[in-house]
Amino acid sequence: MKVAVLRFPGTWSENDFAHALTLVDAEPEILWHADADLHGYDAAIVPGGFTYGDYLRAGAIAAISPAAAELKRAAAEGMPILGSCNGFQILCEIGLLPGALVRxxxxxxxxxxxxxRIESDRTPFTAELVGQIVRMPIAHGEGCWVADELTLARVEANGQVVFRYTDARGGATPEANPNGSTANIAGVANEGGNVVGLMPHPERCSEELLGGTDGRLVLAALTGVRHTGRAPASVQ
Amino acid sequence: MLPEAHREGPLTTYVATIRVRPKAEIRDPQGEAIAGALRSLGTDVADVRTGKEIVVRFAAADEGAAHAAATSMGDQLLANPVIEEFVVQVAAE
Known part of the structure; x- marks a missing residue:
């Protein structure tokens, strides 16, 4: 499976994603945003970072890059697209995902x-994972997801809430919410379920060496390869 | 704004001030923090809302065209309609 990993000025998680993708047998390729062509790829990742220094709003300037038009085209054709952290902010700014992320x-x-807690199995990144409690790292200042009441009701009713902040037992308590996000929402999908965004970083918890492997579940759901048996890069 | 070839008459330089602020129903934690700081100075502050001001200089045929161009900038990039609203003020330089 060929996976495009987009790089904008200020993206910083593209190499981590590319590495993590190899652990689930994907063939990642890092593409520069200005001339990104997603034809011939099976999926795309919009990684985290601080594109354009978060100027104006997080993700706002990346959202008018030529890559945004390409992401819209690919999303309409059903391509699985995952945005993490700043990538989630970018996908919301493009309008591919509902709501917005604020301070x-x-x-x-x-x-x-x-x-x-994984709330939906309607996405290519969470198939068969619904109900699981996973542990992932976050690193953000603007991760509070907001939407108007109508959008929130629609997103909840359509099963577009994909990840919710919970405690270790799965309780979506205020204490488990790290940023004040509406209804403890950590990640959402588009109506079709093929575009998913989340504030946490699955690429940073895909190997034991990094303190957790739950992120690999999300990437493995995409490729269908749970474990390659490959040794971590550090000991190869 | 029309492409250059389709414009008629001389162009004037306009300065557009676009003020972007969070919608009334969106909480403004920065504003809340500033309100707390002002209160700590002994000021009796009821509420603080923050926003940003973006000043753009550009040429346009007249004030109406300049206003339309600045509004389009707000719609396309400067404000996110999910969380923000904006007002435009235009003046000839």
Whole structure:
């Protein structure tokens, strides 16, 4: 499976994603945003970072890049697209995902591990994972997902909430919410389910060496390869 | 704004001020923090809302065209309609 990993000025998680994708037998290729052509790829990743320095709004300037038009085209054709952290912000700014991400309620940048409950199996990144509680790292200052009441009701009713911040037992409590996000929402999908965004970083928890492997579940759901048996890069 | 070849008459330089602020129903934690800080100075503050001001200089045929161009900038990039609203003010330089 060929997976395009997009790189904008200020993207910083593209190499981590490319590496993690190889652990589930994908063939990642990092594409520069300005001339990204997604034809011939099976999926696309919009990684985290601070594109264009978060100027104007997080993801706002990347959202008018030529890559945005290409992502819209590919999304309409049903391509699985995953945005993490700044990638989630970019996909919301493009309008491929509902809602928007604003400053954390407490104004703090949060770099931490969180628990998430996987709420939907309607996406290529969570097939067969619904109900699982996973643990992933976050690192963001603007991860508070908001939407108007109508959008929130529609997203909940359509099963477009994909990840919710919970405690270790799966309780979506206020204490488990790291940024004040509406209804503890950590990740959403588009109506078709093929475009998914989440604030946590699956690419940073795909190997034991990094303190967790739950992120690999999300990437493995995409490729259908749970474990390649490959040794971590550090000991290869 | 029309492409250059289709414009008629001389162009004037306009300065557009686009003020972007969070919609009323969107919480503004920055504003809340500033309100707390002002209160700590002993000021009796009921509420603070923050926003940003973007000033753009460009040439346009007349004020109407300049206003339309600045509004289009707000719609396409400067404000996110999910969370923000904006007002445009235009003046000839």
């Amino acid at each position: 954390n309620r407490h104004l703090e940048f949060r770099c931490d591990w969180v628990h998430l």
